[in-house]
Amino acid sequence: MIEIIDLSQEIYEGMPVFKNLPQVKIGIHNSHEEWNGERNTKTRTPAVHKLELGEHTGTHVDAINHMAIEHKDKSIDKMPLSMFYTEGICLDFSHKKLRELIEAFEIEEACKKAEVEIKAGDTVLLYTDHYRRHFASENWAKGPGVSxxxxxxxxxxxxxxxxxxxxxxxxxxxxxxxxxxxxxxLNFTHYENMVNLHQLVGRGRFRFVGLPLKIRGGTGSPVRAVAIFENK
Structure with a gap:
């Protein structure tokens, strides 16, 4: 039996975005009524939506070219897919307060408590419960983070x-x-705006998948991130 846990936010118009990044706009580009030749209808049933959003919308992964100008040629479409299909672990930092730093020794302690180890090629997820506590609130931009x-x-x-x-x-x-x-x-990356990490804590290793869109020259991409447990 395979269990798949969704780790991605819903994308919708008006959702929170980081600082001055593009706001999400979603509109009806084509309706079924139009396709059926109906005119002057009071309703428009979506057949195709038009999306306007930034690469760093919702749950997303950063490309290396986003990190600094010297990496300008390392766009999302050139990053190996193996970076987005890995083994994963999730560590509990739900005790962290707003704008509090997470230090390396604390990750070591969290690994010992969870009886897991960080291996080369892993994706390491840090559960702070910030999403459930503060999403879309005045404190949403004030989360904890790594030093x-x-x-x-x-x-x-x-x-x-x-x-x-x-x-x-x-x-x-x-x-x-x-x-x-x-x-x-150091040529590694990070995912932001993840959800449901509380469902991974204390469960050991899992398969992590967070494949980006193949955006030519892209500096990042929204992803449908998932954790997969194979229960035998």
């Missing part, structure tokens, strides 16, 4: 990526910019 030294420690473990529930992997104005630079330097 710069923690990001470097993770990168030196040769992981594929780490993932967070918040809109940024580091704490905005404290570590976030440097965390991005370190990801670019």
């Amino acid at each position: 710069a030294s923690c990001a470097r420690w993770l990168g030196e473990k040769e992981i594929a990526a780490f993932g967070v529930e918040t809109m940024s992997p580091g704490v905005s104005g404290v570590s976030n910019r440097e965390v991005h630079h370190i990801c670019g330097e």
Whole structure:
């Protein structure tokens, strides 16, 4: 029996986006009434929607070219698919407060508590319960995040990526910019705006899938991230 847990936010018009990134707009481009030749109808049943959104909308993964200008040629379409199809673990940091940093020694302690280890090529998900507590509230942009030294420690473990529930992997104005630079330097990435991580805590290793759209030159992409457990 296979259990698939959805880790992605719903995409909808008016949803929260990071700072000055593009707002999500969704409209009816073609209706079934129009396709059926009906005129002056009071209703328009969607046949095709028009989407306007940024690459970094909702649950998404960052491309290496997003991290810093020196990585401009490492776009999302050029990143190996193996980075987005990995083994994964989820660690419990639900005790963290707003804008609090997560340090490397705390990840080591969380691994010991969960009886898991970080392996090369893993995706490491950090559960803070920030989504359920603060999504779309005044504190949504004030989540906890990894410190710069923690990001470097993770990168030196040769992981594929780490993932967070918040809109940024580091704490905005404290570590976030440097965390991005370190990801670019060490050639690993991160997922943002993840959900349902509470369903993964304490369950050991799982298959993680977070495939991006193949956007030519893209700096990132929305993903339908999932965790897969194979229950024998």
